[in-house]
Each structure stands twice: as C-alpha cells, then as structure tokens.
Amino acid sequence: MKAPLSPSRPTDADSAAKLRGIYDEMRTRQRKAIEKAGALRSDPYFVPDGQLSANPDATPADALSGPDISTDDRRCLAVSSVIDESTECHWTPAFRELQRRLQEEFASYGLTFSQHPPKVGGGQLHWTLMQLVGFPDYDAEVLQEDTVYLSPQYLDCVQDSLTVGGLDTGIHINYVGVILVATGLLMIGVPSLDINEARDIVRSRLEVNKLPLREPFVNDICHSTLWRVAGDAKNMPKDLHVRLMELAKEYANINLGTVVHRKFQVGPASWRVLSSEMQATPPARRWELTAETPEETFNANVMDERGFTVSGASGQKLANELRQVLSRQISEVNDRKGQAISVPDLPIMRPMTPPTRENKEEIGDQKEDMASPAALEEMKNVHEEVRERIDELEVRDSIPRASSIATNKQHLETLDGGMYDNAATISGAAGLALAQELQKKLEEEQRALDRMYYTNFY
DSSP, rough: OOOOOOOOOOOHHHHHHHHHHHHHHHHHHHHHHHHHHHHOOOOOTTTTHHHTTTTOOOOOHHSSSOOGGGOOOOOEEEEEEEEEEEEEEEHHHHHHHHHHHHHHHSSSGGEEESSOSSSSSSSSSSEEEEEEEEEHHHHHHSTTOSTTTTTTHHHHHHHHHHHHTTTEEEEEEEEEEEEETTTTTEEEEEEOOOOOHHHHHHHHHHTTOOOOOOOOOOOOOOOEEEEEBOOOOGGGGHHHHHHHHHHHHHEEEEEEEEEEEEEEEEEEEEESSHEEEEEHHHHHHHEEOOSSSSHHHHHHOOOOTTTOOOOOOHHHHHHHHHHHHHOOOOHHHHHTTTTTOOOOOOOOOOSSOOTTTTTTHHHHHHHHHHHHHHHHHHHHHHOOOOOOHHOOOOOOOSSSSHHHHHHHHHHHTHHHHHHHHHOTTTSOTTTTTHHHHHHHHHHHHHHHHHHHHHHOOO
C-alpha cells in the first residue's frame, strides 16, 4: 500500500550549508585521489550488470566462475532506510536520465542501484544513516551468542537517541547532486533536519550507557550509492574513471529529487541490500515514522471543527466573538426601536453559519420576535439557565489549563447586558438553541483538554 504523502519539510538551513561545504571539499579530494591512482577500485566479488543482462534467466553464479554472489553473506550492522516501492519518492527527470545513462553506458563495469532493481543483478537503492559495526568487525562483534548489539537495551538506545535527535517524523532528503568516489558514484543530499546532530546523540548516549560502537568511519554526509564498480579490474577500460568523472561533473549540482524516509531498521545490512539478502538476515528492529510531526498530530487531535484549543485562548476568543456579534445585534434591535445606537468600537465578525435562502424568512421572524418585551424577558431567563448549566460543568484539577472553563464563564458574565437585550449567537441560534450551543462549546473544550492530557509524547 502506498504511503500517504507527507507534509512538505523545509531543509535545515544551517546543516545544509555545512553539508554543501563538506561536499565541495569531498568532491575535490576524491577527484585528486582518483586522478593520482589513474583508476577506480573494483569489488571483484560482484558481477557487473552487463554480464548478466545477456542471459536474463541466468543466475549470478552462472555469469562468473567463483563465489555465488546470490548468497553474499558479508554484513555490517547499520541503521538504514530502504528506498523501495513503498517509499515516497519525488524524482526529477534528471534522476531518471542519470539512471538510464548508468545502465546503458556503464552496465558492463558495475552495479546500478535503483528503487526497483531487476530480478538478477543491480542493487537496492537505500540510505545508510550510520554503521554501528563495520563489515570487517561484524563477525567478531555481532555473531556471538551473548552479543549486546541485538539486545533490547542496545536497540532501544539507538532508536530513542534518533527520536531525541529529531527523527520523530519522516525525514525529507533533497538529493542535490553526485560525487564520484573510488568505488562508484554517490548521490548526495541535504535533509530536513541536522542529521549529524542525531548521529552525535546516538554516539553520546551509547557511550553514557557503556554500550559499544564500532563505526568504520565517522559518517558526516548524507548519501546513497547510485552505481558501484564491480568485476575484474583488468577488464576495465583505461579511461573508465575519466568518463565517470565527466558524468559526475555534469550532475555535480543537479536536483535529483526528494525522498521521504519514514521506514527505518537496525540490523544486518549487505552491500546491495537486496530483499533476498535482507530476508536471510532480517533486521533486529523495524519502525515506521508518521507523516506528521507529533506537534502536527497533536494540533490535529485537539482542534475540533470550531477551532478550540487546549491553551484556553479559544475561550477568550469565543467570548470576544460573541460580544462582537451581540453588539451588532443590539445595534440592529435599537435601530428598529428608534433608540440611539451605543455600540463598543469592535470589528464586525461575520456569522460562522450565514443565513441561507431557506432560513432567511425564519431568521427575520426571529428578529421581530426578539424586539418585543416578552421575547427580551424570555432571553433573560434563558441566559440564567445557561449560567446555571456552566456552573454544573466540572473540570478535573489535574488537567493542565483547566481554568480556561472558568475564564469562559467570566467572559460570559461580562456579556450580561447584551444578553438580556438580545440572545442571538454567531450561528444565528436564539432562545433554547443558545443554551445548547454554548453548552456544546464548553463540552468540546473539555474534550480537547482530555485529549491533551492523555497524549503520549516520547
């Protein structure tokens, strides 16, 4: 099932500026290193996609004498997010063109990582947030009967640290270009939060809790592998690195699109992150972040259709709005009686429920009735009834800002004079309907307080 679209997230400006500086320096250093070596570094374990595509029914083992790469058991322990068919991606035409060129021009010399990898060959596009144990140390550190890395304590520490670091909702990564490194082509991005701060919190809390960390290097960038050199280096053309450097220069600062990473996992990870490999060594912990931040979810829960919040401001807002409408209605009644108009200097608010063609005539009759002394006396009685109902409402002392109900009561008491003369409300209700409407408003505020009190914030 397709994940719901996430609200747009702006890029964290400060961290983005730092990352762009890192990328500029990294691009320069990598180019110099590659030029000095005069070649790229190939992983001979894998078979290039081009050698497999000639026979679509072939297995990886059929393409090359040597190890069966379909059973690659090399692993690291990582926090990662797989970019598959369930991931919300907004790719640009430039990204699709780059993928096409990698597959057509360089398939004979490496693996192309994509959102939908082929049945045989290629790699699964993914983002590794950080490695907790590198490939060289994995067997000694993780494949032990009493390893702490897969314990609930360790997994909780990592997940909680990331949440504290800002990963409490889907992280948006805008991929802004590529960098050629000795082993392949990387897609680099700027995230919607300071990802390095989140990584530092993981490192710090692991240390505080005396839990191990075996990072092979300190990851301070945000990247996904697009293409990886594979096969026998002797079969590579001498100018392969030159051609790839030209391609990398062309796409160095091109917007490739935005990916919303919401699904994360901690556990064994392979070089290609293929589904078959992940099934063989499944993650120790998986979790999915919401499309909305806790604040957005909270606001959506406590805001009802009339816009009441738990802050208590809505009560004052309601009283002011009622007073404005009542002042206007008093003016209309005085106009009809031929009396002098005395209205506070307040802005006129439009009714929340404007009269329709069907009820215009009925409302007109109500206004005529309200102008009579008998009607005004009835409104006075209704107001007393409303005040009695307010007194009956109780709010738990333990709920924050429960005093907002009392605030509403105080504001309503300031409307006494206007209520005696006219009981029309912002929805056009009068008489007994007024009592029901005001009582409903107070009950809605009570429910909003309840929702706030029982909302869990982690």
